[in-house]
Amino acid sequence: MSYRLLSEVELGDFGAEQSVASRLRALLAQQVATWATCRTGFLGLEDVRRKELMVEGDPVWVQHNPLRICSVAADVSDHGINARPCFLCAQNLAPEQAGIMLKEELIALCNPRPIFSAHFTIVHVRHIPQSTGGLLPAFLDIARMVGSDFMVFFNGAKAGASAPDHMHFQAAPAEEFPLLEAIRDKHRLLRLRSDDFLEVAELMFYGCRYLVARGANRGGLCDVIEGFIAALDARQPGGGDLVNIMVRHGSGGWEVVLCGRSKHRPHCFFADEEDRLLVSPACVELAGVVVAPRREDYERINGQVLAQIFSEVTLSKSVFEEVVREL
Template sequence: MIREIDDLFHQQIQSWPLLAKGIEGLAQAKTRPVRIDWFDVFIRHIPHRVKSTTAAVDRASILKRPCFLCPQNQDPEEKGIAFGDFILYSNPFPIVNRHLSIVHREHGAQRIAGQFGNMLDLAKALSDSFIIYNGPECGASAPDHLHFQSGSRELFPIEIDTRGKPGPAIPGYARNVLVFRGADRSRLIDQIDRAIELLSAVTGKAPEPMINIAVFHDRTGWTVYLFPRGKHRPQVFHTGELTVSPASIDLCGIFVVPLEKDFERISGENIAAIFREVTLPDDQFNQVAAGLEGVR
């Protein structure tokens, strides 16, 4: 599978100008690590992400535009690789190397119910990469068409930050995140289902609480990061102070900043405050974590 993805990129860079431009944009992206307490966040300035960062994802705006994940609206040069019910495409606006959009064959709502097993299978097949899910109200720019993304793990800060930490909570990490590990696929699916159920109950959000998910697979099995969200975008986005809108990749430690003026001035304190603001508040998070402890 990894070999096929290499070939896909090789072929698509030659034949699809939009992708070639995106790969060039990523090559020119500047990255600045910033230390926050005991961990690093990598601030990455990528001008071509400005449309995603500022995308209008309210219902009315989504209904008005053609769905860019449906085949009839894609560039004619865009080609993909089949994986079960999904097609893997090179992402023309990459944040990381080998950035793929993993798109369901059918146009239908972004919902994780019944789909988490597919994320685990993708993570196993693409073991050089992480797989992510952005909930429809927390970062997905196509909330009307089910999709995941994947990207190279060569820079994946959360993997290093959480190594050797038992979870499910990671204390003092600025963002609230639940970590699950194991080689038992059905047990992990049960754990995530249970966590989502608890989050729905605690936040009153049904059918799906606001979440981002990231998962990768290595020799020890899977590692899953579940980020429960308190809100979609931070206050500094709405006031115009900083053009940032964190989703899975940002919460995993690669913080995307499309505007140069923000890249120069954003601090570790700013990022820690944004993480705290957009992930679930401590009191609700602790209730969920306590509920999970009971069933471990």
């Protein structure tokens, strides 16, 4: 069974122009108009409770979003994956769900349980594991195609992907990520190396270390990402799956943000109920939007709690420095 793609006429009926960003927004408008589940999800964002906190001097938005419980609490063990149908495969999608082709074998779908005002899942047409292997050029190309209005991101199979069995990226409006302001501030970037084509720097955000690579050389950026993942993989089996990658493309080329992980979920995720916090960090959380599907967690979360969670699941100073030395 194949994915249903919207025709040019259908996209045009919802205001699509030539740009990919315009076509994505037309896709969203069409899906909200014709698919009740999608409509409920996006209209429901108006009622989502939000609060702003500060973590190590940086702002973070916490949202109480009950619709995200399936993703946040997803059983990503081999047993859990084998026990459910893949919700990204074409044969398991809702009949109303449709998408648009972005690149060969990569299709944009609306996320019916959104975090952002526009939230897309970019799925591979084949059921292959969540890995950037062979797909980094396409990843960067998609960021260029959608333009500076969008952030495109990838959660490693052990770093927040709720479907680690099916390759996918995501995209959402860049301005809705607090991380964007941090990477715009050149004074916050500790330059590690630079040449005419590429700049690599360290960013401290939420007290954690991120690697930022900038430039217009796609091949050079792919080398940095591959080197970072390889260095993680060399430290422990499956370490290459413990990575979050965020990409935005603007007038100066690409901005790539890499966050290496020490673990998938924090201790509090598995604690006894009275101490449990259902927070499962992925790109979204590490870029400044923390999703709390349960009200009790939303009310208990504060800046100190988040600082501890972020510190627990990201690389220590010594490991980060070891990884960077190998690039």
